[in-house]
Amino acid sequence: MxxxxxxxxxxxxxxxxxxxxxxxxxxxxxxxxxxxxxxxxxxxxxxxxxxxxxxxxxxxxxxxxxxxxxxxxxxxxxxxxxMRELDIAGTIRAHLVPDAxxxxxxxxxxxxxxxxxxxxxxxxxxxxxxxxxxxxxxxxxxxxxxxxxxxxxxxxxxxxxxxxxxxxxxxxQYAGVSFLEAWFDDVENRHADLSALVGQGGARAGDGERGLFAQRNSGGHIRVYIIQKVPADWIATTGLTVEDTAGIRAHLLDRFAAWAPRMRQMISDNDGPYIDRPIHVxxxxxxxxxxxxxxxxxxxxxxxxxxxxxxxxxxxxxxxxxxxxxxxxxxxxxxxxxxxxxxxxxxxxxxxxxxxxxxxxxxxxxxxxxxxxx
The missing domain is CATH 3.50.50.60 (FAD/NAD(P)-binding domain)
Incomplete structure (x- = not known):
């Protein structure tokens, strides 16, 4: 043809x-x-x-x-x-500030x-x-x-x-790393500490097995990606469901127990449920x-x-x-x-x-x- x-x-x-x-x-x-x-x-x-x-x-x-x-x-x-690179205590280790x-x-x-x-x-x-x-x-x-x-x-x-x-x-195929997305609204008023921690762009920290990446959006919003090296079905194998926000939060806070409270607020203070996003390639x-x-x-x-x-x-x-x-x-x-x-x-x-x-x-x-x- x-x-x-x-x-x-x-x-x-x-x-x-x-x-x-x-x-x-x-x-x-x-x-x-x-x-x-x-x-x-x-x-x-x-x-x-x-x-x-x-x-x-x-x-x-x-x-x-x-x-x-x-x-x-x-x-x-x-x-x-x-862009800010933080340690698990929330201290800035590296900082990129764009030129005017x-x-x-x-x-x-x-x-x-x-x-x-x-x-x-x-x-x-x-x-x-x-x-x-x-x-x-x-x-x-x-x-x-x-x-x-x-x-x-x-x-x-x-x-x-x-x-x-x-x-x-x-x-x-699953890449071995999974994201859990968390939303934060009206951050200047309701999540001022997180807003100050993140800055105008993004802030990231990792310990080799887990990480947090916070990303400022427009309109006073911040999204946080809770990142873990876990099986793709980790929520189910933990005995939880994606709708069980309280159960997932408790599990994550235990997984991130060594991290400072100012970092763990990215897990504990989100507005609404988490969104499961396993990474595939x-x-x-x-x-x-x-x-x-x-x-x-x-x-x-x-x-x-x-x-x-x-x-x-x-x-x-x-x-x-x-x-x-x-x-x-x-x-x-x-x-x-x-x-x-x-x-x-x-x-x-x-x-x-x-x-x-x-x-x-x-x-x-x-x-x-x-x-x-x-």
Missing amino acids: TSPAPANARISIVGAGPGGLTCARILQRHGITATVYDRDPHRHSRNQGGTLDLRADDGQIALREAGLLDEFFALARPEGQE GDLFKPEIDRGQLRGLLLDSLEPGTVRWGRALESTDGRLLRFADGTSVETDLVIGADGAFSRVRRAVSPAVP LPVPHAWERNPTVTLLGDAAHLMPPLGVGVNMAMLDASDLAVALANSATVDEAVRAYENVMLPRSADIAKMLEGHAEDLVSDEVPDFSDDARP
Whole structure:
């Protein structure tokens, strides 16, 4: 079957996260139509998570291609680049304070970034409430029994991608490290000690087996990630459920008994329940035999430990793919050009990060003078 020109192709993007939305936005800027399908019933159906940095050498490149860089800077928090490395007593061991005017990797809430991208799209681009069951690259089959024919399906559907199954047998594997997310609201008034401890950006501490990472969000919120080297099902094997906030809290306070009270407030004083987030990764390297009607981006293509690369790489992937489609004679040619760039790049970064999930609980002092990724 002859591959169509991108301008005439039916292009389907599965997943309305930053990667999928960035791809749709850049395609539309080039006059190419794409439809985004997402399982959420509407854009406000769930909390989008914490804050993230968008770097000048990847995420910001994509936003520039999307024509949204100025709008991003209007929302971003450059002061959020501050980083504190603490010991288990809460004493600062290393401190990165961004220079005035530093815009290399300002922070933005995930929800704000998603809103920026959604509002930039033509009305009707995103079809909500469309949970994908399967695809062979020609037909999308949804959980509601409907189906859609397509010429290209772009899997931007995250760690446990349904689209990935059309090109790869790989499944995410547990990395040996688990996060438990805790929220703190109105921190200046209700959690002033924690606010002072964290500063304007993030604060981290580890003892080699467990760690705490606190991250300031906009609107007076802080999110804390309680990090442990434990089995993925540690809550169940401890005899608890994720809904048992009091039981989990008591268990964690015992696990962190050697830590100072000012650090343990990140476990004891949170507002609301914990959220269980075991960390998974894909095999390194992850590649597949090229399929002219299916490709992947972001976590669907190269799921790695959460060490500052995920959203940035997803958005750079999205930009590269959209530009390849805009500059190619056929969809097949565009997929080939995109994967020839994306797969080696993601393999190199995945190799650098392989095995580094345990850095999340490390007790080593980072060298903030060189803010390179591991």
